[in-house]
Amino acid sequence: RKEVEQDPGPFNVPEGATVAFNCTYSNSASQSFFWYRQDCRKEPKLLMSVYSSGNEDGRFTAQLNRASQYISLLIRDSKLSDSATYLCVVMTTDSWGKFQFGAGTQVVVTP
Amino acid sequence: DTEVTQTPKHLVMGMTNKKSLKCEQHMGHRAMYWYKQKAKKPPELMFVYSYEKLSINESVPSRFSPECPNSSLLNLHLHALQPEDSALYLCASSQDLSGRGHEQFFGPGTRLTVL
Numbered sequence: 001r002k003e004v005e006q007d008p009g010p011f012n013v014p015e016g017a018t019v020a021f022n023c024t025y026s027n028s029a030s031q032s033f034f035w036y037r038q039d040c041r042k043e044p045k046l047l048m049s050v051y052s053s054g055n056e057d058g059r060f061t062a063q064l065n066r067a068s069q070y071i072s073l074l075i076r077d078s079k080l081s082d083s084a085t086y087l088c089v090v091m092t093t094d095s096w097g098k099f100q101f102g103a104g105t106q107v108v109v110t111p
Numbered sequence: 112d113t114e115v116t117q118t119p120k121h122l123v124m125g126m127t128n129k130k131s132l133k134c135e136q137h138m139g140h141r142a143m144y145w146y147k148q149k150a151k152k153p154p155e156l157m158f159v160y161s162y163e164k165l166s167i168n169e170s171v172p173s174r175f176s177p178e179c180p181n182s183s184l185l186n187l188h189l190h191a192l193q194p195e196d197s198a199l200y201l202c203a204s205s206q207d208l209s210g211r212g213h214e215q216f217f218g219p220g221t222r223l224t225v226l
Binding site: 032041042043044045046049087089096097098099101102 | 142152156159161166167199201209213214215216217218219222
């Protein structure tokens with residue numbers, strides 16, 4: 001079983017709509033959580049860290065559910081420029097330095 | 112400034128060549144990383160340096176040789192590579208290895224093709 005799992009998608013989203021997707025992790029020692037976006041043939045860019053209380057950055061909202069061991073990302077009012085692969089990244093306290101990557105969720109925003 | 116720079120952007124090399132990839136950051140970060148990424152796959156960790164010392168080597172073949180000359184620079188020396196080593200090589204840095212909120216920042220990568 002992979003340590004970090006994501007629905008690969010693609011999630012086809014009309015412009016202006018809301019999309020949400022999850023990432024599950026298996027190691028209960030997971031401590032730090034992040035969402036990155038990656039455009040085709042580019043490097044991953046940090047979208048946001050995910051904190052226990054949940055956090056919001058503009059149209060993006062991230063939540064952490066430790067009991068069920070998943071994090072989520074919600075994108076409101078989707079823009080064409082939100083089309084990308086969203087990578088879930090987890091670090092555990094028993095392997096500092098080894099950021100565990102999910103395989104990514106592809107989001108395609110259509111006009 | 113959250114910038115990590117990498118050179119070269121593209122590299123084509125033969126299996127007998129020796130080349131080096133370079134990475135630089137000026138954020139005062141003390142942890143630096145090399146990743147390899149194949150198309151439609153997530154980045155795979157290769158090496159981690161912490162305070163200029165090699166901290167993690169993910170059983171990478173010896174044809175890849177990392178070097179951390181100082182806290183701002185990270186090199187990856189390449190020798191006798193195979194065509195299957197063709198990939199995007201990403202450098203990243205973070206504040207350090209421990210604690211909460213130590214996000215990684217990635218460079219733009221070097222796209223390597225081995226002929």
